[in-house]
Amino acid sequence: MADHQLRSIPDFFLELTIADEADTRRLANDLAVMLRAGDVVCLSGDLGAGKSTLTRALVRSLAKDPELEVPSPTFTLVQTYEFDRFDLSHLDLYRLEDPEELEELGLEDLLETGAALIEWPEKAEELLPEKALWIQITQPDEAEDKRLFRFHAADISWQARTLETHEIRTFLERSSFPDAERRFLAGDASLRTFETVTANDRSAVLMRWPFHQNTLAQGVSDYMSSVHLAQDCRSVLAIGAELRQRGFRAPKVYEAEPDKGLVLAEDLGRETIVKNGAPVSERYFAAVEVLANMHGQTWPRSLPVDGYRTYEVPGYSSDALITEASLFLDWYVPEKTGRAVDVAARVSFENLWRKTLQSIASAQYGWVLRDFHSPNLLWQYDATGTDRIGLIDFQDTVYGPVAYDVASLLLDARTDISQDLESALFDAYVSLRENQSQGFDKVGFSAAYSVMAAQRISKIIGIFVRLARRDGKPAYLSHLPRMLGYLDRVLDRPNLSELKDWYNGFRH
Template sequence: MPDHDLRQLPAPFLSLEVIDEAETRRLANDLALVLKPGDVVCLSGDLGAGKSTFTRALLRSFAGDPELEVPSPTFTLVQTYEFDRFDLSHFDLYRLEDPEELEELGLDDLVEAGAALIEWPEKAEELLPAGALWVQITQPEEEADKRRFSFFSESPDWRSRMEQSLETRRFLASIKLGTAERHFLAGDASLRSFETVTSDETTAVLMRWPFQGDAVPDAVRTYMQTVHLAQDSRAVVAINSELRGRGFLAPEIYAADLESGFILSQDLGRETIVRDGRPDPARYRVATELLAEMHGQSWPETVTLEGGSVHSVPTYSRAALIAEAALFLDWYVPHVTGRDADEAMRRDFEGLWQKALEEIADAQTGWVLRDYHSPNLLWQEGASGKNRIGLIDLQDTVIGPVAYDVASLLLDARVDVSRDLETALFETYVSTREKQASGFDRSSFTKAYGVMGTQRVSKILGIFVRLARRDGKPAYLSHLPRMLGYLDRVLDRPGLSDLKDWYKRFRP
């Protein structure tokens, strides 16, 4: 590996002065939020500079445990901590006698499994990886509490990550939460990231979603536009506010900076409609009844935001539905066959889907929340009525066949829904709708449910293979048997024989 001595690094891209230990802990908190697997953070400074204090604060922040025991690995040289997010290994190389010993400590293997924090990195000489972040801590003379933190790296990614984290801290400061504790909650393949913000026993969820701009490749942006995926945080405010205005439990928004993409909102908890890894039939029934109530209302095509700007809820066009279903062709078919789908196959596929969607052209349309499934349905213990389920991940709401969301719930991608439970929930939905209005068309809805269920499952099969093959997340392949079971089940419904004949060629 190339030599990465502190003296050979470029000028610091960031230099901050902290006035006391509380500010040191906040800076460690800001760094903990942007750590990724594979990172190496090198902490350099004289004895007493505060390397151990900073490392301890970072580990406790990452763990979400201010009482986490963090012993100094001065004699063991390395201490590894196992966390849900990923593992962190704390190295103290002060007693390292030979740089080659670092290889014996397993730095490369530990970084493959997580990230590493290294005190006294100079002892390792050229064995530290390229792209490491170096943090030099210095103490101004005769100022016992103050410290200067200088950040160096040859990787421009570190500058971007730290700037984003500090921008988040500045947003929190602007709403008088500058001293709040931040903890990683989730991140996804888009630019969105989520964290919890805790201050004075109150916890909120902070989403950071800057406008996409040039950060998204043209092909990805084109796909997002084709399938009507929201591209900025205004959609969150619009959909949440409309749902809340009608008595549905979407998160209340406490503060927002829409130009920068920050939204601080109500934390509805982590408990979903799944218990012990299985669908809770009673909770799924409530979720089904909630959908029926929602589908009994008329929803607007536009929502006016505070300040006068308008969010237009896009129509779930046939082009969008077919483009999503085609993820099955783009990713699942090559996964099974070892070769890309050819043009003839694509023409057949598109023709069959055009016909299927034409046959449900008269199906009821309304707001489709799009990911109405267990991860986004938060159970509110002790609540009643519509408040029993909190709704999140709503920004991609479109106007389309309402059967889509019913299929999303009853063919839940993240948990096994048995045929019997699906049948019972289907009947719950239909009977509830029939009680709402004598004009509810069971036959039309049943047909639309079959088509939308097939579309949803096709899309998810493609997405899960893409996550495994393109994004390095092979665990998603474990969900394929469930989704294939759903595909068999939904294709057995009347009116889907042509699609069934096409799909059976790719059933393992």
């Protein structure tokens, strides 16, 4: 691209020398992982520079098919591919006669559901979105295969994402997975993203956790602190290491750079304790055994992370538990009644919860993994005993009433647990604990189980509504009938009569 054609976009923020087509495929793989719906990537360069080679490799990476036919849309101008994460439209504007024709191609409509790669973007002049990533490709020496890729973007988020994906590639090159193929796996409700990486028939999971305090809205940051949510990957490293040392199946860590938020760990698979949407009893009983074994041990509050730092497991304070339960007031009650909860009702709710939590002050305390339910419990076919349950998503572990995790499992937010199965699992847990110690307090545990179940269900109901209304994820509302059914079941327990009266006042 001639110099005058670059004047409308900033100077390049990243320059890469690509040695050959294999390097181009790796770059395309890196771009495919970071690409999102709504993105526009403009590929600029002379004929033969490598625009089509990069595009073909990127489409194949998203399709997970290295042999996929990727025709050039030189004459049709646009070719759209449908993928699981989003659609991708490939535009070739070389034969565009009038920039206004871009509007006829419906670029804005395409970006509502997908991303776009645009070759020869200069043809469209100012009609392209300002928030686009421009990649200028040149061939410094026609006698060599090397290409020079320069990345330009006015949008600072593009710069951050591009540099981050390049940083991940550099991290992998230093690891035991050089030249790995990367695949987007998941992005959870926090800032974390997950990828699978494969190389030489080996696979691993890469977690990227770029926590930066100043990137969070003040309210989000305050909430995370108030309920003791972990804020960087040191918790994963510390908690995971202790679990493995105690004989529990947490993923092995292959490589980690905590200061950059990168952890490359063992891939425990995708099979959970649920199959075809229904709980598998054998697997749930195996998970109960894991909890009973954990709760029969004493767990430390301070853990080593590396040679000079420690990680402190936070306490699950009453204030944190009440703040979480209050998500029911913040999100579900307005959803149900059409109005916000007034100050008096909120004070009454908080006082009632404080009194209820005080009633179980003598309950057993220990590590609470906090999200001990089906999405985070991976079934290991080749294992026996507690090794059958692979543990993930334990970064928010706190020190609190151990009954919380039992309630999380037995009233699983993601699948229907019948009252009969709940009772059988509860009895199995109690039996295992009584076999460990004759002094196990079944009555006290039952009371703590009821309170922790009501607290967690209240929190999850609020979170599901928040995800639907604030974060644009309405599918979470489909879980509400299950959670409300669990709430009715729990509130029928004798020690929760006052809570039942309060909740029924807003629900009926």
